[in-house]
Every structure is written in structure tokens, then in C-alpha cells.
Amino acid sequence: MAERAALEELVKLQGERVRGLKQQKASAELIEEEVAKLLKLKAQLGPDESKQKFVLKTPKGTRDYSPRQMAVREKVFDVIIRCFKRHGAEVIDTPVFELKETLMGKYGEDSKLIYDLKDQGGELLSLRYDLTVPFARYLAMNKLTNIKRYHIAKVYRRDNPAMTRGRYREFYQCDFDIAGNFDPMIPDAECLKIMCEILSSLQIGDFLVKVNDRRILDGMFAICGVSDSKFRTICSSVDKLDKVSWEEVKNEMVGEKGLAPEVADRIGDYVQQHGGVSLVEQLLQDPKLSQNKQALEGLGDLKLLFEYLTLFGIDDKISFDLSLARGLDYYTGVIYEAVLLQTPAQAGEEPLGVGSVAAGGRYDGLVGMFDPKGRKVPCVGLSIGVERIFSIVEQRLEAELLYKKNPKLLNQLQYCEEAGIPLVAIIGEQELKDGVIKLRSVTSREEVDVRREDLVEEIKRRTGQPLCIC
Amino acid sequence: MAERAALEELIEEEVAKLLKLKAQLGPDESKQKFVLKTPKGTRDYSPRQMAVREKVFDVIIRCFKRHGAEVIDTPVFELKETLMGKYGEDSKLIYDLKDQGGELLSLRYDLTVPFARYLAMNKLTNIKRYHIAKVYRRDNPAMTRGRYREFYQCDFDIAGNFDPMIPDAECLKIMCEILSSLQIGDFLVKVNDRRILDGMFAICGVSDSKFRTICSSVDKLDKVSWEEVKNEMVGEKGLAPEVADRIGDYVQQHGGVSLVEQLLQDPKLSQNKQALEGLGDLKLLFEYLTLFGIDDKISFDLSLARGLDYYTGVIYEAVLLQTPAQAGEEPLGVGSVAAGGRYDGLVGMFDPKGRKVPCVGLSIGVERIFSIVEQRLEALEEKIRTTETQVLVASAQKKLLEERLKLVSELWDAGIKAELLYKKNPKLLNQLQYCEEAGIPLVAIIGEQELKDGVIKLRSVTSREEVDVRREDLVEEIKRRTGQPLCIC
Numbered sequence: 011m012a013e014r015a016a017l018e019e020l021v022k023l024q025g026e027r028v029r030g031l032k033q034q035k036a037s038a039e040l041i042e043e044e045v046a047k048l049l050k051l052k053a054q055l056g057p058d059e060s061k062q063k064f065v066l067k068t069p070k071g072t073r074d075y076s077p078r079q080m081a082v083r084e085k086v087f088d089v090i091i092r093c094f095k096r097h098g099a100e101v102i103d104t105p106v107f108e109l110k111e112t113l114m115g116k117y118g119e120d121s122k123l124i125y126d127l128k129d130q131g132g133e134l135l136s137l138r139y140d141l142t143v144p145f146a147r148y149l150a151m152n153k154l155t156n157i158k159r160y161h162i163a164k165v166y167r168r169d170n171p172a173m174t175r176g177r178y179r180e181f182y183q184c185d186f187d188i189a190g191n192f193d194p195m196i197p198d199a200e201c202l203k204i205m206c207e208i209l210s211s212l213q214i215g216d217f218l219v220k221v222n223d224r225r226i227l228d229g230m231f232a233i234c235g236v237s238d239s240k241f242r243t244i245c246s247s248v249d250k251l252d253k254v255s256w257e258e259v260k261n262e263m264v265g266e267k268g269l270a271p272e273v274a275d276r277i278g279d280y281v282q283q284h285g286g287v288s289l290v291e292q293l294l295q296d297p298k299l300s301q302n303k304q305a306l307e308g309l310g311d312l313k314l315l316f317e318y319l320t321l322f323g324i325d326d327k328i329s330f331d332l333s334l335a336r337g338l339d340y341y342t343g344v345i346y347e348a349v350l351l352q353t354p355a356q357a358g359e360e361p362l363g364v365g366s367v368a369a370g371g372r373y374d375g376l377v378g379m380f381d382p383k384g385r386k387v388p389c390v391g392l393s394i395g396v397e398r399i400f401s402i403v404e405q406r407l408e409a410e411l412l413y414k415k416n417p418k419l420l421n422q423l424q425y426c427e428e429a430g431i432p433l434v435a436i437i438g439e440q441e442l443k444d445g446v447i448k449l450r451s452v453t454s455r456e457e458v459d460v461r462r463e464d465l466v467e468e469i470k471r472r473t474g475q476p477l478c479i480c
Numbered sequence: 481m482a483e484r485a486a487l488e489e490l491i492e493e494e495v496a497k498l499l500k501l502k503a504q505l506g507p508d509e510s511k512q513k514f515v516l517k518t519p520k521g522t523r524d525y526s527p528r529q530m531a532v533r534e535k536v537f538d539v540i541i542r543c544f545k546r547h548g549a550e551v552i553d554t555p556v557f558e559l560k561e562t563l564m565g566k567y568g569e570d571s572k573l574i575y576d577l578k579d580q581g582g583e584l585l586s587l588r589y590d591l592t593v594p595f596a597r598y599l600a601m602n603k604l605t606n607i608k609r610y611h612i613a614k615v616y617r618r619d620n621p622a623m624t625r626g627r628y629r630e631f632y633q634c635d636f637d638i639a640g641n642f643d644p645m646i647p648d649a650e651c652l653k654i655m656c657e658i659l660s661s662l663q664i665g666d667f668l669v670k671v672n673d674r675r676i677l678d679g680m681f682a683i684c685g686v687s688d689s690k691f692r693t694i695c696s697s698v699d700k701l702d703k704v705s706w707e708e709v710k711n712e713m714v715g716e717k718g719l720a721p722e723v724a725d726r727i728g729d730y731v732q733q734h735g736g737v738s739l740v741e742q743l744l745q746d747p748k749l750s751q752n753k754q755a756l757e758g759l760g761d762l763k764l765l766f767e768y769l770t771l772f773g774i775d776d777k778i779s780f781d782l783s784l785a786r787g788l789d790y791y792t793g794v795i796y797e798a799v800l801l802q803t804p805a806q807a808g809e810e811p812l813g814v815g816s817v818a819a820g821g822r823y824d825g826l827v828g829m830f831d832p833k834g835r836k837v838p839c840v841g842l843s844i845g846v847e848r849i850f851s852i853v854e855q856r857l858e859a860l861e862e863k864i865r866t867t868e869t870q871v872l873v874a875s876a877q878k879k880l881l882e883e884r885l886k887l888v889s890e891l892w893d894a895g896i897k898a899e900l901l902y903k904k905n906p907k908l909l910n911q912l913q914y915c916e917e918a919g920i921p922l923v924a925i926i927g928e929q930e931l932k933d934g935v936i937k938l939r940s941v942t943s944r945e946e947v948d949v950r951r952e953d954l955v956e957e958i959k960r961r962t963g964q965p966l967c968i969c
Contacts, residue, residue, distance in 0.1 A: 046688035066601045066830060068555050069585050074598055077550035096892055098869040098899035100527035105518050105630050106556055126578040130618065135519050148524055151516045164556065168580065180555050192902035238496035321885040380516060
């Protein structure tokens with residue numbers, strides 16, 4: 011405090027000196043000198059406190075990752091990336107923003123949630139909203155006709171926080187996609203195999219993968235009597251069946267969306283069904299559905315899919331669920347969504363919906379929207395909702411990262427215990443003379459003198475590290 | 481009325497059908513005249529470039545972890561006011577987000593200011609952390625060819641009140657370890673001190689008001705001759721010639737700890753309190769660097785004067801001694817691959833009570849290193865693999881898709897990296913070609929006779945040798961050949 015007062019005094023004196031010089035009309039150079047000294051003194055005083063009234067925070071909907079949260083994140087990404095690599099995927103990265111026109115017209119109503127950059131005289135830019143549209147742009151730009159790639163990066167959505175508590179505006183997506191013209195359903199089956207491998211390896215509890223098909227939905231609604239104009243809005247009602255009862259869904263469709271009650275009932279007969287491949291076979295026999303060309307295509311593909319899933323050993327995790335209807339904007343074939351069967355505490359909900367931890371499907375028309383000649387590249391993929399998984403894993407793990415700095419031996423040992431460091435190499439004057447280091451095991455408290463030249467090998471031996479530099 | 485309603489509904493129906501048909505037609509080609517590109521100054525990373533990037537980050541992160549650093553991450557944008565007033569003239573290069581009715585935001589310009597904000601926000605008084613992330617600068621591309629607007633920074637910083645020069649020495653040790661491990665050629669680390677520069681200019685007669693601009697001239701000494709620098713200072717910046725000469729006597733000097741000792745004896749410099757402080761700290765630093773075994777890589781260089789905005793003590797910059805072809809220059813300057821220093825006043829600018837947290841750190845200029853490493857790998861003709869697949873599950877005959885699916889699933893479940901072609905009846909030649917292009921070392925070939933015999937043909941892609949392996953031994957055999965531990969990892 012006294013220092014500050016002394017400084018303030020110096021500033022005051024220097025200020026007077028400057029004023030005096032100016033009055034005397036001293037040389038410009040001299041005045042400039044003394045003004046510089048004044049500014050230097052003011053700078054030492056520190057910033058003007060009245061100016062410093064800004065809030066110390068991250069922007070709304072974003073957060074820092076502390077070392078503890080990074081440890082969780084690293085563990086989760088490690089499992090996911092290992093799986094992607096196991097399936098032979100390459101990895102790419104794209105810029106955090108795209109030309110605004112690249113993203114325009116791809117997200118329907120959600121377009122209002124896109125972050126734009128300020129027009130600063132150059133190109134108009136927007137932050138990426140997902141990793142799928144950049145992928146399609148990358149394929150078209152590089153004229154690629156097939157690739158199997160993963161991409162892990164943050165995406166940005168100006169979600170209205172009033173709508174959903176805890177929803178982030180900046181969050182990670184882990185995408186895996188297979189692009190290319192291949193024999194039917196093999197890559198689609200591999201995507202589901204990957205989803206199951208990841209969710210099993212993460213050990214976050216039992217899960218179920220719901221599967222449906224855009225063409226089955228189209229066909230089903232058509233034969234029930236839903237007009238094309240009502241398709242999307244009826245879809246979003248039907249999709250709520252995983253959260254609310256059929257009664258509520260029917261009321262919404264009839265009462266709010268003007269659907270005829272008998273049409274709603276017909277829909278109800280279908281969408282409340284779920285099962286395995288037997289349901290597929292049953293529907294293939296359905297007198298009305300089997301008349302619809304689209305539905306037949308979808309059902310045929312699902313039958314083939316189930317065959318492959320059985321060979322992959324995951325058919326017990328898959329449920330053909332006719333109420334799965336969300337996120338249909340660019341999907342053209344099979345769609346799927348993985349849900350956890352237990353519901354752990356929710357923090358930082360990922361926009362895939364309550365209980366959902368991964369989703370995806372086939373989208374054959376997207377790349378064609380970017381290609382100048384409209385050339386199509388069929389794609390199928392999946393996205394893992396890691397933010398939700400982070401919070402589940404964080405609760406499961408016990409990670410302690412205390413940080414103490416004190417030269418007392420007791421405190422150094424305590425630091426080891428808290429941080430989980432297994433060994434201590436203790437230097438002492440006598441030991442230095444004898445050419446040894448005391449190596450102590452933190453857990454057993456056993457100490458042994460190790461010759462200095464043997465120390466590296468001994469530590470590597472005890473920590474299971476290969477003897478060569480890796 | 482009912483008729484009208486019915487008509488309206490019918491019209492709506494048919495319009496929907498029309499839209500559906502149009503959608504199938506594809507987007508209006510006349511509307512589709514946009515350019516397929518990434519924004520100016522940004523680029524995609526192809527799988528090959530990602531492989532290079534992964535190798536480089538692996539070396540760097542290993543080193544940071546070896547030194548006990550924790551890792552953090554921060555959002556890509558900050559409140560505009562967080563970044564305001566921290567970058568001087570460079571502030572005009574900051575990307576702002578559009579005002580869409582909420583908070584005013586800007587993309588981060590570096591990782592140091594977010595770090596200071598993080599420390600102040602969490603009231604941390606000490607931490608050793610690294611942070612690897614992209615930063616954003618609206619550089620004018622006309623000024624420097626190939627300069628990126630989105631690029632990676634790898635920062636390592638030690639914050640806290642400690643005994644002098646120990647963390648500073650560790651930062652230099654880390655810089656040397658990383659640059660050695662990357663094997664990008666010989667390098668030199670120049671070291672100087674803000675206080676020595678201040679003191680030196682003061683005793684030479686440079687006015688405070690000219691400090692920053694004289695600094696930027698002096699800093700050019702690594703690229704141009706002293707004559708040119710002197711001309712700029714005297715001719716363009718109005719410095720008296722004799723002042724320039726005095727500066728010249730000092731700034732052309734560089735050396736080891738002996739230069740430090742020599743300057744400590746300098747009659748004028750030793751009268752300046754600031755310079756003495758700086759010199760004393762550098763002397764101590766050199767002692768520690770000698771104990772760390774890196775004193776031969778360090779040069780005390782009085783012309784090192786750049787990036788001084790928030791540095792308060794020691795400053796350093798690593799340069800490569802050879803100059804490989806330059807592509808995608810990182811704004812650390814020609815030849816420079818890493819830099820850093822001590823900045824004791826920054827966190828205090830964020831803390832509401834102005835509480836200071838001393839910091840020292842370094843930043844690795846990885847973009848430059850990416851291109852050097854990529855060139856090196858190409859020169860060695862080392863094939864850069866973009867996948868890690870160990871075995872392709874193949875079949876020579878038709879109707880064996882099911883068997884391939886079963887086998888590849890077994891391999892995945894055993895932790896083996898495997899692929900299969902997405903064709904029902906692929907030709908063997910195509911499958912082998914796929915392996916050669918992707919660098920996959922092994923093929924597991926299923927055949928009808930082999931199935932009856934309970935074996936799989938395991939073929940080495942490079943040697944073309946084939947051997948029959950019993951199906952139950954296949955996993956172990958693949959792991960043995962690919963050097964993988966037998967337990968699942």
C-alpha cells in the first residue's frame with residue numbers, strides 16, 4: 011500500500027513537471043521525454059481500476075477444460091480413436107470456420123443457430139455447425155469418390171439456453187464416415203459395429219441401438235394417409251414416443267397438427283412396434299406396407315443389415331424401432347441412435363437428446379449438393395455424443411490433481427501420495443558422497459540405495475517401461 | 481366454405497409433391513455458383529498431413545508430460561473485452577464475431593491471454609500447464625506469402641512465485657529437448673533480457689518514447705547488416721548518430737556466460753540498476769543451463785529484441801541453423817521455430833485486485849516444423865502411412881462375404897486392426913492392390929478348401945510368402961508378426 015502511495019506521489023509530481031514544461035514552452039523533445047516518463051510511471055501503477063470492471067468469464071455456453079477434465083477427455087478420446095483406427099479409418103481436420111455460403115441452406119430451421127463472423131471487409135464466414143457438411147465440402151473439393159475417415163473437433167451452435175438447461179454452445183463431436191459406392195449395407199453394418207464397440211469399451215452401462223429407415227417411414231406415412239406437406243411435422247411428433255406416451259403423441263398430431271384421427275390410429279399401429287429381424291419379416295408380409303415400393307426397399311435393406319449384424323455378433327444390441335424419426339433432414343436410408351439403458355445424472359446435455367449417446371445414418375444426396383456437376387457420392391456415418399459421455403466418465407473416475415510446492419520431505423511425500431506418483435528419488439548429502447540415490451516406493455515406503463548410474467534402469471524396470479527410448 | 485378448405489388442402493398437397501419432385505432434381509444449378517474452397521488463410525489437413533502432425537505433436541507432448549505439465553483447454557472465442565488492449569497494434573488482426581444480439585466475442589489471438597484469464601478466473605497462484613490449440617489472426621496476406629490465418633500453437637508455461645531462474649531454465653531445457661527430438665537440424669537458442677535492453681538503451685541515450693521503435697530496428701540484426709539497421713534508426717527514426725553508435729557497440733555482441741561477466745564489469749552498464757538485475761539473473765540462468773547440459777546450445781544475444789509487449793524479464797528465441805525451404809511461415813519470423821520469456825505483469829491485468837502471478841513460458845512454432853518434417857520424410861522416401869491397419873481379410877473365391885464378415889469381426893474383437901473390402905465378390909488382385917496402396921502388411925485369405933481344413937492363409941504383402949495358419953492360432957500369429965503385445969490394449 012505504501013509502495014502504491016509513493017508511486018501515486020511520483021505520478022503526481024511528474025504530471026506537474028510536464029505541465030510546467032508545457033507552460034514554459036520547453037522544447038518538444040524535452041516534453042515528449044517527460045511525458046514518456048509519466049506514462050511509464052502510470053503503467054507501473056497498474057491499469058485504471060475503474061476501467062477494469064469486466065467480468066472474468068468464458069462466453070455463455072462455453073467452458074474451460076481443467077486438467078482433471080482433460081484427463082477424462084483424453085481417456086474417452088483414446089478409446090474412440092483406437093476403435094476408429096482398428097477399422098482402418100484415416101483422419102482429417104478442417105478449419106473452424108467455413109465460407110458462409112458453404113453452410114447456407116444445409117440445416118433447415120436450425121440455420122438460425124449458426125455463429126456468423128463479423129463482416130470485416132473480407133469473405134463472409136460462419137463457424138462450423140457440424141462435421142458432416144465440412145466433410146461433404148472436402149469430398150467435393152478434392153473430387154474424392156471414396157474414403158473412410160474420422161474427425162474429432164468442436165462445433166458451434168447458438169442454442170437458446172432457456173430451452174435446455176446446461177446445453178453447450180461449443181462442444182465436441184466425434185464423427186466416423188464411409189463415403190463411396192459399395193455393395194449394399196456392408197459399410198452400414200460396420201458403422202453399427204463401431205458404435206457398439208465404442209460404447210462397450212467405454213463401460214458406461216448397458217445400451218441399445220435403435221434402427222429404422224427413412225424409406226420405411228416415408229412409405230409408412232404414405233399408406234397411413236399422411237400428406238407430404240405434413241411429413242416432417244408428423245415425424246417430429248412420432249419421434250417423441252421415446253419420451254412420452256402414445257396418447258400424448260396422438261393428441262399432438264390430431265389436436266395441434268390437424269391430422270385426421272383415423273390416420274393417427276393407423277400410424278399408431280406401426281410406430282409402437284419394435285423388435286429384431288422378425289419384425290422386419292413381419293412387415294415384409296404386411297398387406298399394405300408391402301405395396302409401397304419405398305418401404306419395401308427399406309425393409310429389404312434392413313433384412314440384409316440384420317444378417318450382417320448377426321455375423322458381427324451384435325444383433326442382440328440392435329432394435330428395429332419404427333418410432334425412430336429424428337434428424338431426418340439429409341438422411342436417405344438407414345438411421346440409427348444409441349441410447350443408454352440406465353440414466354445417470356445429466357450434466358452438459360449433448361443435443362442428441364435425453365439418453366442418446368450416438369447417432370447416424372445414410373445420406374446419399376449431400377455431397378451432390380456441393381459438386382458442380384451434382385455428382386453423388388453415397389455416404390454413411392455416425393457421430394458420438396462425447397459431452398454426455400465425459401460427464402458420465404468423470405463421475406466414475408477418481409482423479410486427484412493436487413499441486414503442492416514445499417521443500418520439506420514430508421510435504422514432498424504427501425504430494426506423491428495425492429498425485430499418485432509411485433516413486434521418489436531422494437538426494438542426500440551422504441548419498442551424494444557415496445554415489446547413490448535413495449529410491450523409495452510411495453505405497454510400500456520401502457527405501458533402497460541405488461547406484462546413480464543404475465537409477466534410470468531401475469526406475470524403468472519398476473514402472474514397466476521398455477528399456478529403449480520410446 | 482368447406483369446399484374452399486378442401487381446395488386449399490388439395491393445393492397444399494400438390495405443392496408439396498412439386499417441391500418433392502424439384503428436390504429430387506437437385507439444387508438449382510444457377511444458384512450453385514459458389515466457390516468450393518476453405519476460407520482465405522486456412523486449410524484442411526489431409527490424412528497425410530495429419531500423420532505428420534500427429535508425429536510432431538507426439539514428440540512435443542511427450543516432452544511436456546516428461547516435465548510434469550498438466551494440460552488445459554479453453555474456448556475458441558473469448559469475450560471481446562478479454563482480448564482488448566492486450567496486443568497493442570496487432571489488435572486490428574483479431575477476428576470478431578458478428579453481433580447477433582448476445583455477448584460480443586472474438587476468436588483467440590494466442591494462448592497466453594486465455595491462460596492469464598484462466599489463472600485469474602480460478603484464482604490460481606501456481607500451475608505448470610501446456611496447451612495445444614489453433615489461434616486466429618487476420619493477417620494481410622499481401623505482406624507475407626503463405627502466412628496462415630488459422631494455425632497451431634503449442635504453449636508451455638509455469639506460473640507461480642518461485643526461487644529465481646529455476647523454472648526459466650526448465651523452459652529452455654524443454655525447448656532444447658523438443659528441437660533435438662524432432663531431428664529438424666541444428667539449432668541455436670538466443671537469450672536476452674528485457675531489463676538489460678531497457679538499461680542498455682537508457683545508458684546509450686535512447687529516450688523512453690523511442691524505446692519500442694528502436695527495439696524493432698535492433699531486432700532486424702538477425703536478417704540485415706548493422707549498417708542498414710543504423711541507417712534506419714538515424715535516417716528514419718530520428719536517432720542521434722552517436723547514440724546509434726553506442727547501441728551498435730553493444731547489440732552486435734553475443735556469446736556465452738563470459739559475455740555476461742564482461743558486461744557486469746562494463747563501467748556504464750553496471751551503473752544501471754535494471755541492467756544489473758538482468759545480468760545477474762542471466763548469470764544464474766547460465767549456471768543452471770550448464771547443469772542441464774544445454775549451455776552449448778545457448779547464446780546470449782544483445783540484439784534479441786522482438787515481441788516485447790508483455791515480457792518483463794528473460795526472453796528467448798530458437799532458430800534453425802540450416803534454412804530449409806519455407807512454406808506456410810509461422811509468424812515467429814524467418815528461421816525461428818520457438819520463442820518465449822518471462823511475463824510477470826499479465827495476470828495482474830485480469831485480477832480484480834491487480835494481484836500479480838509471475839509467469840514464464842514458451843511457444844513452439846509447429847506450422848513451420850510440420851513442413852520441415854514433411855519434406856524430410858519425402859526426401860527419405862519414407863512412406864507415410866495414413867492408417868494403422870495390420871491385416872486385410874480377403875477371399876479369392878465368390879460367395880465368401882459371410883466368412884469374411886465373421887473373421888474380420890473376430891479380429892476386431894481381439895483388438896486387431898483389420899479391414900475388408902465392401903464388395904460381395906472382390907477380385908484377389910484388387911484386394912492385394914488395396915493392401916499395397918495403403919501399406920497394409922498382411923492378408924488373411926479365406927478359401928473354401930481352407931475352411932474345410934480349418935485354416936486361414938496368411939500372406940505377407942511385401943514378401944508374398946503365404947503360410948497356412950490354424951484359425952484358432954490366427955490372432956496370436958498376427959500379433960506376433962506385427963509386434964503387438966499379446967494382451968488386448
